[in-house]
Amino acid sequence: MIKFTVIGGNASQDLAKRLAKKLKAAYIRTELKTFPDGENKITFSSKPKKSKIIVVQSIYPPVDSNLIQCLSIISKAKQFSSNVIAVIPYMGYARQDKEFLLGEVVTIQVIAKLFKAIGATKIIVIDIHSPTGLKYFKISAKNVSAVSELVKYFKKLKLRKPLVVSPDSGGKNRAKEFARLLKTNYITLKKQRNRKTGKVRIVSSNLKEVIGKDLILVDDMINTGGSIIKATEFLKKQKCQRVFVACTHALLVGNAERKIKKSGVSQIVSTNTIPGNTSIVDVSNIVANTLM
Ligand code: R5P
Numbered sequence: 001m002i003k004f005t006v007i008g009g010n011a012s013q014d015l016a017k018r019l020a021k022k023l024k025a026a027y028i029r030t031e032l033k034t035f036p037d038g039e040n041k042i043t044f045s046s047k048p049k050k051s052k053i054i055v056v057q058s059i060y061p062p063v064d065s066n067l068i069q070c071l072s073i074i075s076k077a078k079q080f081s082s083n084v085i086a087v088i089p090y091m092g093y094a095r096q097d098k099e100f101l102l103g104e105v106v107t108i109q110v111i112a113k114l115f116k117a118i119g120a121t122k123i124i125v126i127d128i129h130s131p132t133g134l135k136y137f138k139i140s141a142k143n144v145s146a147v148s149e150l151v152k153y154f155k156k157l158k159l160r161k162p163l164v165v166s167p168d169s170g171g172k173n174r175a176k177e178f179a180r181l182l183k184t185n186y187i188t189l190k191k192q193r194n195r196k197t198g199k200v201r202i203v204s205s206n207l208k209e210v211i212g213k214d215l216i217l218v219d220d221m222i223n224t225g226g227s228i229i230k231a232t233e234f235l236k237k238q239k240c241q242r243v244f245v246a247c248t249h250a251l252l253v254g255n256a257e258r259k260i261k262k263s264g265v266s267q268i269v270s271t272n273t274i275p276g277n278t279s280i281v282d283v284s285n286i287v288a289n290t291l292m
Helices: 010-023 063-077 107-118 147-157 169-182 226-237 256-262 284-291
Strands: 004-008 026-034 040-044 052-056 084-088 122-126 140-144 163-166 186-188 191-193 200-202 215-222 243-250 265-271 279-281
Touching: 004 010, 010 026, 010 052, 010 063, 010 284, 026 063, 040 063, 052 063, 063 084, 063 107, 122 284, 140 284, 147 169, 147 215, 147 243, 147 265, 147 279, 147 284, 163 169, 169 186, 169 215, 191 226, 200 226, 215 226, 215 265, 226 243, 226 256, 256 265
Parallel strands: 004 026, 004 052, 052 084, 084 122, 122 140, 163 186, 163 215, 215 243, 243 265, 265 279
Antiparallel strands: 026 040, 191 200
């Protein structure tokens, strides 16, 4: 008898297939048809057999569509199993985990309620923006870090004593862990973001320790690229050598990738939580390990 069935949502088919292979699980594809008015129809390619079901679907753009697809797949999966685990490699809306400005909706809390209501028994996410977001899930919720997998990639590049840099204080622990695994040092920049316009600026003072060094900027996600671009421009002024970027989720909206390269970044390395040009690090192993 099989233990697991993995169902891949449209946003995460490749990762879901890899996960199924690692778990020796049955794999069910979903087909998505989007009607001219934007409504989605989802069809399971086959009927799940008796087993624990794992639904894999990232919530990247189109965020609301991928979210509703995810909830719909979970709801259908519940007809076949009482145990449906949601693997959300990239959890959208996780940055809205507080009422930063008066009147804002804490959207991640709304999403957490939806996952419970639809019957997900457990949720697994990868490098959620902050642990605060996970607290709203009133079902078993686990965050898995992709840092170890990103570090494995950077070890292969054999950079000479690179310095790990967090673009802001919120990413300090991530950079610290990255540096520990890479057996090198880290520093943290000071970043300010205007909560109304979203614009960022680096307010660190001069940094002697970056002079002549290859740097690895480590962040959980790249959205517009603003944080990475500002950090790179600042670091280049400080006369560093090459700047590499390591992040878990590369959303790279609009022409962010081109703008980041133009600012002087040598390479962007991200994971397959979001498929794309830079997603060269596979996270299926670390997800499989938490499920086995
Ligand atoms: C913010 O705190 C996050 O860790 C990222 O630095 C941020 O979301 C990246 O967004 P953007 O690429 O638009 O600057």
